[in-house]
Amino acid sequence: MSNQKSEEVVAYRINVNGIVQGVGYRPFVYRIATELGLNGFVLNSGNGVIIEVEGKLDDCLKFIERLRTEKPPRAIVKNLVYERIPLKGYGEFKVEKTVNGEVETLCPPDVAVCQDCLNELFNQVDRRYLYPFINCINCGPRFTILEKLPYDRVNTSMKSFEMCGECVREYSDPLDRRFKAEPNACRSCGPSVKLYGRDGLLRVSNPISEAARLINEGFIVAVKGYGGFHLACDATNRDVVLELRRRKKRGNKPFAIMVKNIEEAESIVELSDSEKKWLLHYSAPIILAKKRVPNPVVEEVAPGMKYLGVFLPYTPIHHILMRGVKPSAIVLTSGNVSEEPIIFRDEEAFEKLGNIADYILTYNRRIVNFADDSVGFVQDDSLRLVRRSRGFVPEPVEVELNIDGVLAMGADLNNTFAIAKRGRVFLSQYMGDLENIFIRRRYVETVKSLKRLLNLDYKTIAYDLHPGYYSSQIGLSLKGNKIPIQHHYAHILSAMAENKILNQDVLGIAFDGTGYGDDGNLWGSEFIVVRNGEYFRRGHLKYVPMPGGEKAIVEPVRMAFSYLYDAMGEDALKIDIGIGDRIKTFLKKMIEKGINVPRTCGLGRLFDAVSALLGVCLKRTFEGEPAIMLEMVASDGIEESYPFSIVGGREYIVDTAPIILSIIEDLKKNVPASKISTRFHETIVRLTVELAETIRLEEEVKNIVLSGGVFQNRIISSRIKRAMEERGLRVFCNNLIPTNDGGISLGQAVATGFKTGG
Ligand code: ZN
Ligand code: ZN
Ligand code: FE
Numbered sequence: 001m002s003n004q005k006s007e008e009v010v011a012y013r014i015n016v017n018g019i020v021q022g023v024g025y026r027p028f029v030y031r032i033a034t035e036l037g038l039n040g041f042v043l044n045s046g047n048g049v050i051i052e053v054e055g056k057l058d059d060c061l062k063f064i065e066r067l068r069t070e071k072p073p074r075a076i077v078k079n080l081v082y083e084r085i086p087l088k089g090y091g092e093f094k095v096e097k098t099v100n101g102e103v104e105t106l107c108p109p110d111v112a113v114c115q116d117c118l119n120e121l122f123n124q125v126d127r128r129y130l131y132p133f134i135n136c137i138n139c140g141p142r143f144t145i146l147e148k149l150p151y152d153r154v155n156t157s158m159k160s161f162e163m164c165g166e167c168v169r170e171y172s173d174p175l176d177r178r179f180k181a182e183p184n185a186c187r188s189c190g191p192s193v194k195l196y197g198r199d200g201l202l203r204v205s206n207p208i209s210e211a212a213r214l215i216n217e218g219f220i221v222a223v224k225g226y227g228g229f230h231l232a233c234d235a236t237n238r239d240v241v242l243e244l245r246r247r248k249k250r251g252n253k254p255f256a257i258m259v260k261n262i263e264e265a266e267s268i269v270e271l272s273d274s275e276k277k278w279l280l281h282y283s284a285p286i287i288l289a290k291k292r293v294p295n296p297v298v299e300e301v302a303p304g305m306k307y308l309g310v311f312l313p314y315t316p317i318h319h320i321l322m323r324g325v326k327p328s329a330i331v332l333t334s335g336n337v338s339e340e341p342i343i344f345r346d347e348e349a350f351e352k353l354g355n356i357a358d359y360i361l362t363y364n365r366r367i368v369n370f371a372d373d374s375v376g377f378v379q380d381d382s383l384r385l386v387r388r389s390r391g392f393v394p395e396p397v398e399v400e401l402n403i404d405g406v407l408a409m410g411a412d413l414n415n416t417f418a419i420a421k422r423g424r425v426f427l428s429q430y431m432g433d434l435e436n437i438f439i440r441r442r443y444v445e446t447v448k449s450l451k452r453l454l455n456l457d458y459k460t461i462a463y464d465l466h467p468g469y470y471s472s473q474i475g476l477s478l479k480g481n482k483i484p485i486q487h488h489y490a491h492i493l494s495a496m497a498e499n500k501i502l503n504q505d506v507l508g509i510a511f512d513g514t515g516y517g518d519d520g521n522l523w524g525s526e527f528i529v530v531r532n533g534e535y536f537r538r539g540h541l542k543y544v545p546m547p548g549g550e551k552a553i554v555e556p557v558r559m560a561f562s563y564l565y566d567a568m569g570e571d572a573l574k575i576d577i578g579i580g581d582r583i584k585t586f587l588k589k590m591i592e593k594g595i596n597v598p599r600t601c602g603l604g605r606l607f608d609a610v611s612a613l614l615g616v617c618l619k620r621t622f623e624g625e626p627a628i629m630l631e632m633v634a635s636d637g638i639e640e641s642y643p644f645s646i647v648g649g650r651e652y653i654v655d656t657a658p659i660i661l662s663i664i665e666d667l668k669k670n671v672p673a674s675k676i677s678t679r680f681h682e683t684i685v686r687l688t689v690e691l692a693e694t695i696r697l698e699e700e701v702k703n704i705v706l707s708g709g710v711f712q713n714r715i716i717s718s719r720i721k722r723a724m725e726e727r728g729l730r731v732f733c734n735n736l737i738p739t740n741d742g743g744i745s746l747g748q749a750v751a752t753g754f755k756t757g758g
Contacts, residue, residue: 017048018078024137039090112314114139164189191365212324222357227371228344229335251621254302256309283391284314344370396424401753407458408748409475411741418745462748466516487515490747491707511710513604524602533754539652556608567657
């Protein structure tokens with residue numbers, strides 16, 4: 001039925017915010033507007049996408065409705081507002097240039113090459129057949145090529161490549177998939193790949209196929225990806241995997257593998273639907289999935305592990321490379337010397353990777369921002385990142401507090417830092433461990449460069465309470481208002497922010513290795529209540545000495561002795577823990593004299609001690625190894641728990657001595673390590689649930705928040721979560737923000753919002 005009102009011609013102005021730049025938002029708007037016969041324009045501004053449309057009222061309303069319900073695949077609309085405006089009489093619909101002003105819009109993360117581009121890449125008649133830099137508005141590098149916002153070609157490392165006529169045509173046509181695809185390129189105008197051997201450039205017609213052939217022959221090849229170099233070798237060849245470990249100076253820390261496709265992945269690891277979904281996701285993270293037994297990948301890739309880190313090709317170079325690779329999987333690990341930062345500049349690759357790789361496959365487009373691969377595992381159908389970097393950075397976390405102008409330094413292990421602006425917290429890419437001098441340098445550089453790049457400024461600096469942390473020292477050296485934040489409080493806040501429950505009262509359980517406590521001891525088994533942003537400590541494990549401080553982390557057998565001595569005194573000397581009597585006496589004296597013996601209640605240290613007692617890991621070669629290996633020997637079955645006792649009132653203390661004594665009893669009875677580990681895990685679950693139940697009843701809270709590195713342990717996190725949910729509690733964990741210290745910067749930033757009343 002014709003309605004007179006709907007024939008009326010009106011005009012609207014619409015403002016869309018979120019991830020709407022570099023994701024094909026303007027062409028999408030153009031298509032809808034032209035389909036509905038509307039005139040006007042769309043443009044990127046300092047404040048998101050601005051649209052004006054004119055036409056029949058009905059069509060304008062349909063247009064707004066479609067903007068609400070439809071979007072290009074990777075756009076994220078956070079906010080859409082519109083208002084009626086006077087008619088201006090536009091004659092057509094146009095895509096206008098970006099207008100300057102304060103840049104508020106966000107930079108998208110790097111995106112794995114899309115299916116449309118892959119179809120062209122492997123289509124012999126396509127003009128980009130096998131062109132390794134194919135991309136479109138829906139895929140390609142983003143953050144890693146960005147020099148500054150807004151995300152336009154002139155602000156990326158693509159600016160040195162002038163588009164050919166054909167590429168310009170695609171780039172300027174609003175109906176083309178490459179309209180405003182900033183890295184748009186082809187063989188005649190874009191970047192190209194080169195392969196180098198020890199004697200220089202190899203003159204081969206197809207460097208990528210040649211690199212694949214070299215991998216098949218057992219060589220180690222460095223390959224430049226989106227965010228840095230990788231080292232690649234045949235994952236089914238024991239000799240080359242061992243050689244890579246030797247050259248990279250890498251202990252037992254697992255390598256990730258790249259497989260050709262999801263079918264190949266399924267032949268190596270078991271995959272649930274969510275795991276498959278994340279492997280195929282455009283962020284293309286490494287997924288830690290359960291190994292199949294047997295599988296073609298040699299054990300030396302991830303020695304003793306139940307899980308393998310697997311990922312799929314995400315750049316066109318990877319896709320072309322994997323086509324030529326014969327084995328079902330290749331090792332693809334960060335291009336660096338162990339513990340050093342990932343290498344992303346060509347000069348450095350030639351200097352430092354020259355000794356590790358036999359060949360280097362690189363290309364002439366500069367990586368502006370490095371980014372390691374992101375790593376995660378799937379639990380209860382949700383992704384839990386243990387490293388948040390490529391594919392996720394620099395997407396901000398939106399928080400309910402008005403935090404503005406804050407730089408949060410993070411912690412020293414698995415460092416990320418963060419900058420907050422108007423309620424958005426931008427976490428940096430993964431930095432690594434700030435113990436390493438090269439990572440320290442890169443950290444200082446990156447704090448400066450991210451601030452510039454994303455146009456973020458700060459007046460307030462949040463840092464970890466630990467006076468010995470490098471990140472704290474750097475924070476203190478910067479100009480601004482400085483606020484120290486307790487480590488475990490930051491862990492809990494990170495999970496609260498991620499789950500958007502900052503305005504609720506919670507019982508937070510922070511389990512990790514060590515973090516500096518308010519009493520000067522090393523904490524790490526904290527039961528803290530957070531109420532109106534204030535926290536107070538209601539429980540923790542008993543303190544034990546850490547003989548030699550940091551040395552006790554590298555040599556878990558020291559923690560084993562310390563726990564034994566705590567539980568049985570002098571008798572501890574009689575227990576065989578794989579070290580000589582002289583060392584035991586030395587440790588005993590150290591503890592008695594209290595020289596260089598900090599006190600710790602970190603649950604991670606108890607895991608270390610048990611791991612060493614069982615002979616599972618006496619000396620660690622990578623962070624968390626003793627605890628991880630203890631989890632690996634545990635079985636899936638349920639065993640009875642060991643006894644423990646909880647004492648105290650205002651502050652509850654869990655006495656661990658009964659646990660240690662029972663483990664010694666089991667060892668004397670030759671109970672296998674796998675059974676003891678399973679019982680130990682069950683014990684931690686029980687004592688956590690029991691103590692949490694007591695505290696939450698006293699404090700009248702219903703929300704439980706779990707955070708800290710120990711919650712990367714799948715047995716601990718899933719069983720605690722389930723047991724508490726069965727009691728009718730709401731349980732929150734970290735998901736896309738790491739539960740390890742990679743999430744600390746978010747918690748620190750959030751804490752300033754409470755402290756300054758923001
Ligand atoms: Zn594409
Ligand atoms: Zn071109
Ligand atoms: Fe921590």
